[in-house]
Structures are given as structure tokens and as C-alpha cells.
Amino acid sequence: MTNDDKSGSGGASGKNRGEDLVGDGDETVGWSNAGPIRTIITGKGRPLSVFLLLVALVVLLGTGDLLTPWRNMGFDIQQRLHPRQAENLPVMIVEIDEKALQAYGQWPWPRTMVANLIQAITFRGALVVGLDLLFPEPDRLSLNQIAEDRDDLSDEVRNILRTVRSNDEILAGVVGRVPVVLGRAALTGDEAEVWKKASKPMPPTDLQDPSLLNVLPKADAVVTNLPVLEGNAIGLGVLNGEPDSDGIVRRVPLAMNIDGEPHAGMILEVLRVGLGSPDLMFLGQEGRVSGVRIGPTDFPTDPDARVTPYFTESLDARFVSAADVLSGRVDSILFKNRLVLVGVTGIGVVDKRATPVSPLVHGVEIQAQVLENLLYGTRLIRPAWAIWAEAALMLVLGGLVIWLMPIVKPWIPVALFVVVGGAAAVASHLAFRFGQLQLDPILPSVLSTVILLSMLGVMIAEIDRRRRTLRATLQTERIGAARIAGELQAARDIQMGILPDVSALPGVPAGIDIAAFLESAKEVGGDLYDAFMVDEKRLFFLVGDVTGKGVPASLFMALSKAMSKSAALRGPGVAMNAIIEMANDEISRENPADLFVTMFAGVIDGETGHVEFCNAGHEDPHIVSADGTVRVLECDGGPPLCVFEGFPYPKETLTLAPGETLVITTDGVTEARNTTGGFYGHDRLEVGLGRMVGEADLNAGLGTLVRDVRTFEDGADPTDDLTLMAIRFKGA
Amino acid sequence: MECRKENKDGVIVLVVDGAIDHETAAAFEQAVMPSLDEAEAAGTGLVFDMSGVDYMSSVGLRVLMLAAKAAKQKSISVVVAGLQATLAEIFQISRFDKIFTIYDTADAAVAGVRG
Structure with missing residues (x-):
């Protein structure tokens, strides 16, 4: 009978073991027959983390420009830490500032005044004068225009005034004699309808390949200056340049696609005229711009015909007040061999932008900085391989954590994570400083921090689970021990109690x-x-x-x-x-x-x-x-x-x-x-x-x-x- | 403790090695009981070849007792063979030598069982 009991219980215990295998829920059970690949990704928290790493990889590689704002945070920090140092200033700005307005009257000035200013600038050696100004309508301050506007004039006076040359003609005369680039404004939508005219002079902008037109920012029309001015100008450039969605200007287009025709921007036109070239051409093919050829010189650009300037801080030294130029209180060779931009900066002017380095910069100074970047080759470059380097960094960081966390003390992968991440940050900053390369260590580090946290989280949960299991086991053992002790005491009591x-x-x-x-x-x-x-x-x-x-x-x-x-x-x-x-x-x-x-x-x-x-x-x-x-x-x-x-x-x-x-x-x-x-x-x-x-x-x-x-x-x-x-x- | 089952001329021989004590008695019991059924099926008997056993505690004796009782019910004989000196003393002290037939060798025991 005992025999049957014993063999019966033996069979039952074998069955219990089988149930344990199925019902315990411990992951290790299912892995015993797994292949080598499964063993790589198994381990506490590994499957989840490997999945997160793959998701992160897809996010990093697959979302394109969506992540650009995040990358820009790192790039902005790089520039703020080490803004470009301007050694000399090939581009200067003559600003129509508050001082000039006080000295010469309210804006807009009579165009004769503008003509005087241009002459004063070129007299002091400027290679070219780029006007960040628009002259779309006739100047009302022209004496012949006053003859028509005022009805209180005698016929004699009116007739004399009618014989006087208009201010626009006077300005046109100056524009025809000295190298001046006039600005134009691009328009889109309803506004553009007014300015869509059948034919207008276009700047000499060539494309090496027609597909390059597609990468240029599009507009429907341009606001042109008076024909008498444009006919005399040696250069015409659009002034537009939109900031990024966060209001910071990081990349500046060099040309636009105006209703199907390439139109160089003010920056390129100033450069072309300054270099004395009759034309310019965008180089590249299959929708990727490699640069701009002006005369014998090629200026490399981003593939979308933009430049990412390496900004200096806003420099007062770039600016000269128009008042000082007009009154002759500046050095006679101040603008010698320099490119000069003219813009209005006086009170009430809203053309102010932020750059990664400065919170408020006049638009005209941004143009000056882009010119400097082109001339000195200091523009920032985000190489095509950058994204792969960043993905590799993320895989290394995430892989380290996934590999090491389950097999060594947790501080080791955390320390390695910090060291590798820190080394990547230093390396990318060095690449920025000495190669003007934009590599982003932050986004890969942040994404792999998610992996780190998931591994740590699972590990902490696991430790907690083990501690609870241990506590439960200990409790069971104590109960068992107490029970056995009780039984033993009972047995001893029975034994000793009946002995005489x-x-x-x-x-x-x-x-x-x-x-x-x-x-x-x-x-x-x-x-x-x-x-x-x-x-x-x-x-x-x-x-x-x-x-x-x-x-x-x-x-x-x-x-x-x-x-x-x-x-x-x-x-x-x-x-x-x-x-x-x-x-x-x-x-x-x-x-x-x-x-x-x-x-x-x-x-x-x-x-x-x-x-x-x-x-x-x-x-x-x-x-x-x-x-x-x-x-x-x-x-x-x-x-x-x-x-x-x-x-x-x-x-x-x-x-x-x-x-x-x-x-x-x-x-x-x-x-x-x-x-x-x-x-x-x-x-x-x-x-x-x-x-x-x-x-x-x-x-x-x-x-x-x-x-x-x-x-x-x-x-x-x-x-x-x-x-x-x-x-x-x-x-x- | 190791247990090996042999069939010699229709007689089941259980060759036991090592010590039968508190820790191994259960395994010993599990080996013994099916052998009894086989011996019953063969209509012969069961021989415990103890020549490899150097120690047996009272729980081991208990298993032998159970085997003897089961054998009595099944009307088969259970005998013991090849007792070392220590085991012989244990059999003598517990007087199990009075309820088991003891042979010097397993072969002699098989011959005895076949009678």
C-alpha cells in the first residue's frame, strides 16, 4: 500500500514539474531551445530595448526634416559657444539710422538725397553699392511732381518746375554711372497679381541644369523699381529670406524661382557686380546645386542653393551712419575695395531677425554676413554622411547598454554611455570648430537615453521583483521552519510526556x-x-x-x-x-x-x-x-x-x-x-x-x-x- | 546508492550498490516495488544482491520488510545474497536473518529460488 502511494506520488511530482515549465511564466523556460540570435536579444529588458532602438533608428533616418528643429538646438549652441570672428570686414553697411533721419529729415528721403549718398559711397572706394531699398513708385518730392500736386502755384512757377529733372531721373543718372544693385521684393498669391507684368528685365542668372530651378524657393512675381532706375542698374537682386519656423535665420537662399525663371538674390548680385562679372551660373545637376560660378570663381552652396552662414555676433564696426557719409565725416578710403550695402535701420524699421548668435539683427547685416561667408568660405556644412555617423553613434550607445546592462554592474554601461556620448560631443564640436561641419551628437544621445532608461527601468523592476520573490520565499521558509519546529516539538512532547x-x-x-x-x-x-x-x-x-x-x-x-x-x-x-x-x-x-x-x-x-x-x-x-x-x-x-x-x-x-x-x-x-x-x-x-x-x-x-x-x-x-x-x- | 535490475533464468535480481540510509531509502523503495511485480509475473522470486552495499540503516530494513510482506501476499520468495560483514551484523542484530533466507552469492540465491 505504501508502495503504491510512493510510486503514485513520484509520478505526480514528475507531472508537477511539467506544469511548472508551462505555467511558471518565467521567460527563461522558453529560451532553452532558442537559437543564437534569440539569445543575443534575450535577457532582462533586451527585447523591449532592441525594439525601441529600431524605432529610434527609423525615427532618426526616416523622418527627414522633422527632426531639424531638434538638431538646430545643438548647432545653435555650437555657434553661440564659438561665434565666427570677423578678422576684417569686406562688406560694410551704410545705415540710414536715427542720426541720419534727424540730420536729413524723415524717411523716405528725396531720391536726390539717395543719389548723393550713393555717390558719396562710391567716391570712397566701394566696389559696389547694394540697396536694401525699394523704389517702385515715382518720388513725390520731385519738383516736377510738386508742380502737378500743388494747386496754389502760379503758372509761371509751375512751368519752371515742370522743366526741372525729376528726382528719379537724377537717381537713375547716378545708378547708371556707378555700380549699383537694386533690390526687388518677391511676392506670392493675390499680392503678386498686380506685379505680374509681361516682361521685365531679369538679372543674368543661369542654371547649369534646368532641374536646378526646382530647388529654388518659389514666388509668383517681383516688385520692381521704376523702369528708369532698373534700366540703368547693373544688378537686380531679390531681398527675401525667410527665417525658420522658430523665427531664427539659419539658412539663407541665394536665388528664387520667380514664376519659372531663376532670379539671383541681392547677395549674389552684389557679389557678381563686386567681382566684375557679367553673369553668374548655378552649378549642379539632377536637382542638386553644388555652387555658384561667378567669373572664374566657384562658391559652393548647400544642395538647395542655400547657404548656412557661420554667424558673427552683431558688429557695430560693420555699420556707418548715412549722416556721416553724407557730411563727409568719414575716411576718404573707408569703402576701398569693399562691398557696401545700404539699408534703413532707424526707429520704426521692423526688418529685424534673430540669428543663432544674436537675438536681434538687421536683415541687411544678415546679408552682409552671408557675403562674408561666401568670400571666406566659412559657411557651415552638414555633410551627407552626418546622418549615418549619428545613427552609428546611436547604435553604439544603445548597443552598449543593451549588451552590457544585463551582464555587468549597471554603473559600467552608464559610465561607458556617458564617456562615449561625451567623446562624441567633443568630436563633433571639434569638427565644427575646425571643419565647420554640423554633426549632431545630441539627438542620438537623447534617443539612446530612452534605451538606457528602458533597460534601467526593466532592471529595477526585475530587482524589485526578485526582492519580493525573495521576501516571499523567506516568509514561506519561515512558516515551514516554524511548522517543522512545531511538529518536532509536538513529537518531543509526545515522546517525553509518556516516559515514566x-x-x-x-x-x-x-x-x-x-x-x-x-x-x-x-x-x-x-x-x-x-x-x-x-x-x-x-x-x-x-x-x-x-x-x-x-x-x-x-x-x-x-x-x-x-x-x-x-x-x-x-x-x-x-x-x-x-x-x-x-x-x-x-x-x-x-x-x-x-x-x-x-x-x-x-x-x-x-x-x-x-x-x-x-x-x-x-x-x-x-x-x-x-x-x-x-x-x-x-x-x-x-x-x-x-x-x-x-x-x-x-x-x-x-x-x-x-x-x-x-x-x-x-x-x-x-x-x-x-x-x-x-x-x-x-x-x-x-x-x-x-x-x-x-x-x-x-x-x-x-x-x-x-x-x-x-x-x-x-x-x-x-x-x-x-x-x-x-x-x-x-x-x- | 545505485540499483540495477537483472533477469537470471527468470529470477529477478536487484543488484544494489552503496549505502541505504535515510537519504536513499525512498529511491531504494521505488526500485524494489516494480521488481516485485516482475517477479510475480515471472512466477519466480526476487533476489537482493547486496554484495555492493556497505551500510543499511533501519529505514533500509523497513523496505526489506515491506518487500517480504508483499512477497508473502504474492506468494513469491524474496531472498538476500552477498552480505558484507557490516550488513551481516545489521541482519544479525535486527534478526532479519531469521525472516530472510540469506545466500553467499547471487547465483546461489537464483538457484535457491528456482529450487
Whole structure:
């Protein structure tokens, strides 16, 4: 029956293991048969992070200009940290500023004044004068125009005024004599309709390939100046240049597509005229501009015909007040070999923009800076490979974290992340300073920080989970330990509670001295002893040892003791073997756990020292004589109780001489072990028993023997109960 | 503890090696019980070849006791062979030598069982 139970439970435990594999939910279970690629991406948090890294890669490579604002933050910081230093100023600005307005009257000035200004500039050596001004309508301050406007004039005056040349003609005369570039404004939509005229002069802007037209910013029409002016001007350039959506000017177009025709901007026209070239041409093909050719010189640009200027801070040195120029208070060669732009900066002028370096800059100064960048080749370049370098940086950072986080201490990947990210930041800043390259370390670092955080998050969650599991396990173990301790205590209580105090047995004859000692092992073994008088002169005694440990053994031990006692007390004159056989049969019937119990039991006559005994599978006891010699009482005996129902146990007899002591022990004595695994053994037992004679008191003798056993064990935990019983016949 | 099952002339021989104690008794029990069924099927008996066993505690004896009881029900014989000195002493102390037939060798035991 037990057999069936056992094999049944074995099968069940195998089944439980199978259920654990399926139901535990621990990821490691599913990975045992995974291929090498899966093992690379597995590990705590890795699948999620690899997915995030791929998403980040798609975002970085696939969204194009959407991320430009984010990159610009880094690029702006680079320029702010190290703005371009202007060593000399090839471009100067004559500003019609507040001072000039106060000295020469409100804007717009009479165009004769503008003509004077242009002449004053060219007189001081300017190569070209670019006007950031528009003259679309006739000047109302012309004297001939006044002749028409005023009705309070006499005919004589009116006729004289009519003969005077208009201000526009005077300005046109100057424009025709000196190199002047007039500005134009591009328009789109409804506004443009007014300015769409069939034919108008266009600046000499050529394209190496027609496809290049498509990359130029589009407009429908341009606001032109008076034909008399434009006809005399050597250059015409559009003035437009839109800032980015955040209001900061970072890239400036060099030309526009005006209703299907390329139209150079003011910057290019000033450069062309300044260099004395009759024409200019955009180089490139298949919709990608490589630069602008002006005379023998090629000026490289971005593929969309824009330039990303490397800005200086706003410099007062670029500006000269028109008042000072007009009044002659400036150096006579101030503009020698310089390009000069003329613009209005006085109060009320709204043409102000922000650059990455300065919050408020006049539009005309931005044009001057673009010119400087073209002349000195200092424009900033975002190379085509930049995006791949940034993707590689992100893969390295993310990969480091994903690879290392699960296998080393977390500070190592974090430190490497900071070091590599920092090195990339330094490298890209050096590339900016010494190669004017725009490489962005920030966006890849930010995106891979997401990876870092996800790995850290998963790891922290994992640590938390483990700690909770550990705590739960500890709790379970404590409960288990408490339960076991409780069981052990219960077993010990059962065992000790039913053992009699043999020193206080009632009615023990004077000829008999009896002592017993039992000490439970940690896992209570089920030893027992008993002693009681069956009649006035005969003492029944037994020592037993139940197989097994714990509560079942102690319960069986209690049962065995009770059954044996009831058999022994069945009546006077029952033979010892009959008692044991009765006990065997009765205990066997109450033995569901198939335990058995070894037992040495006997009855001693207190007057004669005669002993009847049976040995049921127990160690043979010893007899210690009065002189200290020790001999084994060799028994015939039978198997332990419950092993063989109906076994005919032989009744054996013995007569103790006065002074002789019968000592019954359990295997807890002979099989006591020391820390190195050695047994106490029979030889030591016999030596120990011999020493007992010296002790007058039997109890003290047993105590000495127990101490000897414990000394031998040397601190090793006893694995079995230790029981001794000594019965001395003192003589009648 | 190791347990190996052999069939010698229709007799099931369980060759046991090592120590049978508190830790190995359950495994020993699991090996013994199916062997009893086989012996019953063969209509012969079971021989414990103990020549490789150097120690047996009372829980090992208990398994032998269970085997003896089962054999009695199945009307087959269970015998023991090849006891080393230590084991022979254990059998003698526990008087299991009185309820088991003990042979010097497994071959002698097989011959005895076939009778």
C-alpha cells in the first residue's frame, strides 16, 4: 500500500514539474531551445530595448526634416559657444539710422538725397553699392511732381518746375554711372497679381541644369523699381529670406524661382557686380546645386542653393551712419575695395531677425554676413554622411547598454554611455570648430537615453521583483521552519510526556535499582522505554526504537508502549514471549505507516535476580559485573515487532548475580557520530560501561556515559535519539 | 546508492550498490516495488544482491520488510545474497536473518529460488 502511494506520488511530482515549465511564466523556460540570435536579444529588458532602438533608428533616418528643429538646438549652441570672428570686414553697411533721419529729415528721403549718398559711397572706394531699398513708385518730392500736386502755384512757377529733372531721373543718372544693385521684393498669391507684368528685365542668372530651378524657393512675381532706375542698374537682386519656423535665420537662399525663371538674390548680385562679372551660373545637376560660378570663381552652396552662414555676433564696426557719409565725416578710403550695402535701420524699421548668435539683427547685416561667408568660405556644412555617423553613434550607445546592462554592474554601461556620448560631443564640436561641419551628437544621445532608461527601468523592476520573490520565499521558509519546529516539538512532547520517571516508580523491591535516560535528537527518532511492576516482586522493563523520525515515529512509539504495557498487564503468569507476541500482533494491526519497532523487554524478579526476556530485533544488551567487566548478553531473539506477524519469539532467561547490572541501549549510542563521521561504536561503549561501576549511583553512572558520548560527538548534531536503561540487582 | 535490475533464468535480481540510509531509502523503495511485480509475473522470486552495499540503516530494513510482506501476499520468495560483514551484523542484530533466507552469492540465491 505504501508502495503504491510512493510510486503514485513520484509520478505526480514528475507531472508537477511539467506544469511548472508551462505555467511558471518565467521567460527563461522558453529560451532553452532558442537559437543564437534569440539569445543575443534575450535577457532582462533586451527585447523591449532592441525594439525601441529600431524605432529610434527609423525615427532618426526616416523622418527627414522633422527632426531639424531638434538638431538646430545643438548647432545653435555650437555657434553661440564659438561665434565666427570677423578678422576684417569686406562688406560694410551704410545705415540710414536715427542720426541720419534727424540730420536729413524723415524717411523716405528725396531720391536726390539717395543719389548723393550713393555717390558719396562710391567716391570712397566701394566696389559696389547694394540697396536694401525699394523704389517702385515715382518720388513725390520731385519738383516736377510738386508742380502737378500743388494747386496754389502760379503758372509761371509751375512751368519752371515742370522743366526741372525729376528726382528719379537724377537717381537713375547716378545708378547708371556707378555700380549699383537694386533690390526687388518677391511676392506670392493675390499680392503678386498686380506685379505680374509681361516682361521685365531679369538679372543674368543661369542654371547649369534646368532641374536646378526646382530647388529654388518659389514666388509668383517681383516688385520692381521704376523702369528708369532698373534700366540703368547693373544688378537686380531679390531681398527675401525667410527665417525658420522658430523665427531664427539659419539658412539663407541665394536665388528664387520667380514664376519659372531663376532670379539671383541681392547677395549674389552684389557679389557678381563686386567681382566684375557679367553673369553668374548655378552649378549642379539632377536637382542638386553644388555652387555658384561667378567669373572664374566657384562658391559652393548647400544642395538647395542655400547657404548656412557661420554667424558673427552683431558688429557695430560693420555699420556707418548715412549722416556721416553724407557730411563727409568719414575716411576718404573707408569703402576701398569693399562691398557696401545700404539699408534703413532707424526707429520704426521692423526688418529685424534673430540669428543663432544674436537675438536681434538687421536683415541687411544678415546679408552682409552671408557675403562674408561666401568670400571666406566659412559657411557651415552638414555633410551627407552626418546622418549615418549619428545613427552609428546611436547604435553604439544603445548597443552598449543593451549588451552590457544585463551582464555587468549597471554603473559600467552608464559610465561607458556617458564617456562615449561625451567623446562624441567633443568630436563633433571639434569638427565644427575646425571643419565647420554640423554633426549632431545630441539627438542620438537623447534617443539612446530612452534605451538606457528602458533597460534601467526593466532592471529595477526585475530587482524589485526578485526582492519580493525573495521576501516571499523567506516568509514561506519561515512558516515551514516554524511548522517543522512545531511538529518536532509536538513529537518531543509526545515522546517525553509518556516516559515514566523510573527513579520514582512505586513498589520497586529493594533488590532492584533502575535508571533510565532518553535524549531526543533534533528530528525526534522514536526511542522509548518503560518500566512498571507487574506484581509485588517483579519489574517489567523495556527499551524500544521505532524506525523513522518525527511525529509518526513518536505516535507509533506511544502506541507501542501502550500495547506492550497492556499485554504485560494481561494477567499474572503470562510468559514473557507471550507478552511480546501479543504486543507484536496488536501493534501490527495499528500500523498504517508500516513502521516497525525494535524492542528489548523483560521481567526481573527482585528477590532472585532472575530475568525473563525477549529481544525483538534490538541490539543485544550488556551485563556489567561488580568488578567492572563487561559482557554482551547474546540473545537468540526475533525480528522487530511488526515485521513478521505471528513470529514465535523465543523466551530467554538470565540470572543476574548480586551487583551485576543489565544495560540496554539504543543505536543512538553506538551510532553516535563525531564531526568527521566516525562512530562511537561498541568498543567505546564497553569501556564506558566498565567505568560505570565506580559510580555508586546508577543515574550518575548513566550521566557519565552520556557525557562521554557527547564529548565524542564534539558538537556534531545527534541524528538519532539516545536511550540507556540500567537495572542493577543488588541482591536479596 | 545505485540499483540495477537483472533477469537470471527468470529470477529477478536487484543488484544494489552503496549505502541505504535515510537519504536513499525512498529511491531504494521505488526500485524494489516494480521488481516485485516482475517477479510475480515471472512466477519466480526476487533476489537482493547486496554484495555492493556497505551500510543499511533501519529505514533500509523497513523496505526489506515491506518487500517480504508483499512477497508473502504474492506468494513469491524474496531472498538476500552477498552480505558484507557490516550488513551481516545489521541482519544479525535486527534478526532479519531469521525472516530472510540469506545466500553467499547471487547465483546461489537464483538457484535457491528456482529450487
